[in-house]
Structure formats: C-alpha cells, structure tokens
Amino acid sequence: MKRIAVFASGSGTNLQTLLGWFPHKDPRAEITLVISNKQDAYALERARQAGVEAVYIPWKKNGREDFERQAQSLMQDRQIDLVVLAGFMRISSDPFVEFWRGRIINIHPSLLPDFPGLHPQQQALDAGVTQSGCTVHFVDAVLDGGDMILQKAVPVLEDDTADALAARIQPAEHEAYPQAVRLWLSGLAFPVPNLEEGTQEFGPGFADVLKSWEAQGLDVAQRQHAVRVARLLKTWDKPELVFAGLHLSADPVVALARSADDLRLGFMTLEPLQDRKNRWEARGRLLERAEALGLKEAFEAALHETALEWDRTTF
Known part of the structure; x- marks a missing residue:
C-alpha cells in the first residue's frame, strides 16, 4: 500500500x-x-x-x-x-x-x-x-x-x-x-522521463529518442503516450518493438498498442463526454484487430486497467 x-x-x-x-x-x-x-x-x-x-x-x-x-x-x-x-x-x-x-x-x-x-x-x-x-x-x-x-x-x-x-x-x-x-x-501518470531516467529504463538508445521527439516537436502528452506504448509492448512480450514504440512507428503491433493506450485513457480528453463514451463502446473493431495479431488477451488487459474510470467520469 x-x-x-x-x-x-x-x-x-x-x-x-x-x-x-x-x-x-x-x-x-x-x-x-x-x-x-x-x-x-x-x-x-x-x-x-x-x-x-x-x-x-x-x-x-x-x-x-x-x-x-x-x-x-x-x-x-x-x-x-x-x-x-x-x-x-x-x-x-x-x-x-x-x-x-x-x-x-x-x-x-x-x-x-x-x-x-x-x-x-x-x-x-x-x-x-x-x-x-x-x-x-x-x-x-x-x-x-x-x-x-x-x-x-x-x-x-x-x-x-x-x-x-x-x-x-x-x-x-x-x-x-x-x-x-x-x-x-496504476503507473499511467508520470512526468516525461529525462535522459537519465529514460536510459535507466530503456537503455542508451533513449538519447536518440529524445532527439527524435524534439525534432518532431512532440508535446508532453505525446511523449507520455510514447512511453506508455513502449511499456505496453514490454508487457506484451514484444521487446524488439520497444524502441519502435518510443518512436511511434507505423508497425501494426505498435499501432495496436497506440490504440490501446488512446482508448484506455480516452475518458480524460476534453471532447464531449458522449463522444468519448461512444468511442469506448465501439471498441469491438480494435478487439478484432488485436485477435488477428494474436494479442486479444493482452489488448483486453490493457483496457481493463481503466475500465472503471469510464463509469466514474462525468465531466
């Protein structure tokens, strides 16, 4: 505790x-x-x-x-x-x-x-x-x-x-x-890792990640999203894709991890509440994509982390 x-x-x-x-x-x-x-x-x-x-x-x-x-x-x-x-x-x-x-x-x-x-x-x-x-x-x-x-x-x-x-x-x-x-x-809220923290977690290649984020002009929310995606890929037993996740690459599995993160934290956006809930209710198509990639259980587990927050959100 x-x-x-x-x-x-x-x-x-x-x-x-x-x-x-x-x-x-x-x-x-x-x-x-x-x-x-x-x-x-x-x-x-x-x-x-x-x-x-x-x-x-x-x-x-x-x-x-x-x-x-x-x-x-x-x-x-x-x-x-x-x-x-x-x-x-x-x-x-x-x-x-x-x-x-x-x-x-x-x-x-x-x-x-x-x-x-x-x-x-x-x-x-x-x-x-x-x-x-x-x-x-x-x-x-x-x-x-x-x-x-x-x-x-x-x-x-x-x-x-x-x-x-x-x-x-x-x-x-x-x-x-x-x-x-x-x-x-839940480990889903954190400040963007600095060089020392990112290197300790992901290895020396994190220095290049920081340069890439800077070059692309990624804001704080996008950088936090990239870190969560990389961590998801670790839990999905996809270590070879962790840096692809940090770079938000177009790889199909990375794209699925990005969708999982967007969906599990979608209750936090400033869009109209009903629009957010509609997206959450329409997650079936993403589940089909996850099943096609052999990641349905992993995808569902990611969504389960915040499933209750959708019921607790009124603003």
Missing part, C-alpha cells in the same frame, strides 16, 4: 474527497499524513476526524527552508510515497520539488497552461473564454508548469462571477484528483 501525504492551507474540500477514496474505496493507497502551514486550517480538523495524523508546521517570514526541512523529515520518517498539494498556498523550493520528482502533484482551477498563478477564475472571465476547468499536474520548478496528468472542463457562463465559476469547477476537481491519484498508482 502506498502512503500519501497531503499539504493543505485552507478548508480542505479536495482533501475530504481524497480521504473518502484512500483507502476506503481504493486500498492501494492510504492518506497517512496531512500537513498545513496554517494552524487554524480546517483541513487539519478534517484529517483528525478521519483518524489521520495532522501536523501544523509554521511558515514563518522567509521560512520556507525550515518548513521544508521539518516536512521532509516527517515524510521520510513516515515513508511517504506521494505528496498531494490540495490548496497549499505556498511555492516549494527547487531542491524539494526535485527530491519528489514524479511523486508530487497539484491541482489548479484552470485548463493549464491558461491562467496559471493566483485568481485563475477571474483571469478566465477577463479573457472572455467560454470554457474553464481544472488541471492535475506534476509539480516542477515552474509555477503551475509541471507535466499534466489530466484535465476536466466546465463551461463559463455569460453572467459568471469568479466565485460562481470557482463553485462550478469544484465538483470537477473532486472527480479529477482521486482519478489522477489512481492513474499514478
């Missing part, structure tokens, strides 16, 4: 949602620690009511280093696997973020990269957009700039205020955050 620490500065509504999921609905993980920089944050009371260790660590003026030192010591002692920022209104240092690379996530109430930073709802209204929402992303050195995990969209109405839009986004956040944690637990 993975151990989760949640950082919160306010009332903790996202924390409450996460407490309802882990471990009660998903025993793969448990929230074992809640940390706040505000002594009166209701998030701490929510944790105590749930029987979870709740710790106040003051963030004194210019006191980030001391806060992070205490938090780091506490989390290492508690053997924390994942750090979840839920309304934590402080910016972490680069060394802290780097230590937790791939294991620290945040939620932001906009469709990043649009409207990072403070007051994103008002930013959206000022920009006159017709759609906003929320983004769960990995935390890195850039404010609200880490690699994305998933997004949920909500409409912006003509007479919206910032508070009204925030209230409409909040249910989407409560769906998105547990879903993102579940994806992380």
Whole structure:
C-alpha cells in the first residue's frame, strides 16, 4: 500500500474527497499524513476526524527552508510515497520539488497552461473564454508548469462571477484528483522521463529518442503516450518493438498498442463526454484487430486497467 501525504492551507474540500477514496474505496493507497502551514486550517480538523495524523508546521517570514526541512523529515520518517498539494498556498523550493520528482502533484482551477498563478477564475472571465476547468499536474520548478496528468472542463457562463465559476469547477476537481491519484498508482501518470531516467529504463538508445521527439516537436502528452506504448509492448512480450514504440512507428503491433493506450485513457480528453463514451463502446473493431495479431488477451488487459474510470467520469 502506498502512503500519501497531503499539504493543505485552507478548508480542505479536495482533501475530504481524497480521504473518502484512500483507502476506503481504493486500498492501494492510504492518506497517512496531512500537513498545513496554517494552524487554524480546517483541513487539519478534517484529517483528525478521519483518524489521520495532522501536523501544523509554521511558515514563518522567509521560512520556507525550515518548513521544508521539518516536512521532509516527517515524510521520510513516515515513508511517504506521494505528496498531494490540495490548496497549499505556498511555492516549494527547487531542491524539494526535485527530491519528489514524479511523486508530487497539484491541482489548479484552470485548463493549464491558461491562467496559471493566483485568481485563475477571474483571469478566465477577463479573457472572455467560454470554457474553464481544472488541471492535475506534476509539480516542477515552474509555477503551475509541471507535466499534466489530466484535465476536466466546465463551461463559463455569460453572467459568471469568479466565485460562481470557482463553485462550478469544484465538483470537477473532486472527480479529477482521486482519478489522477489512481492513474499514478496504476503507473499511467508520470512526468516525461529525462535522459537519465529514460536510459535507466530503456537503455542508451533513449538519447536518440529524445532527439527524435524534439525534432518532431512532440508535446508532453505525446511523449507520455510514447512511453506508455513502449511499456505496453514490454508487457506484451514484444521487446524488439520497444524502441519502435518510443518512436511511434507505423508497425501494426505498435499501432495496436497506440490504440490501446488512446482508448484506455480516452475518458480524460476534453471532447464531449458522449463522444468519448461512444468511442469506448465501439471498441469491438480494435478487439478484432488485436485477435488477428494474436494479442486479444493482452489488448483486453490493457483496457481493463481503466475500465472503471469510464463509469466514474462525468465531466
């Protein structure tokens, strides 16, 4: 079981949602620690009511280093696997973020990269957009700039205020955050591997993969897709095609792996929900292609990884 620490500065509504999921609905993980920089944050009371260790660590003026030192010591002692920022209104240092690379996530109430930073709802209204929402992303050195995990969209109405839009986004956040944690637990959510990480996993040829991605102008989502495809090919006992997968080649088996990945994560796109569900329901033709390639069971297993998420998705 993975151990989760949640950082919160306010009332903790996202924390409450996460407490309802882990471990009660998903025993793969448990929230074992809640940390706040505000002594009166209701998030701490929510944790105590749930029987979870709740710790106040003051963030004194210019006191980030001391806060992070205490938090780091506490989390290492508690053997924390994942750090979840839920309304934590402080910016972490680069060394802290780097230590937790791939294991620290945040939620932001906009469709990043649009409207990072403070007051994103008002930013959206000022920009006159017709759609906003929320983004769960990995935390890195850039404010609200880490690699994305998933997004949920909500409409912006003509007479919206910032508070009204925030209230409409909040249910989407409560769906998105547990879903993102579940994806992380399944190994389907990760930051794009850097050279060291990719070389360790795939071998020295990964340097050429990075150059190829750069030359093709692949974005973060496409690079994450390529890595998932390569990992699928490993599980399908196709090691000779792993680098073809990383390069997203036209090989028939690679194409099937790409389709499997697109379909199993299709619930996350920002297309109309019914369009997504229609594609999921029409997967029979892909199953026929998988059977023709002798990979029907492997293909079905890949889809099974996220099958329940389709029923849990309403945005």
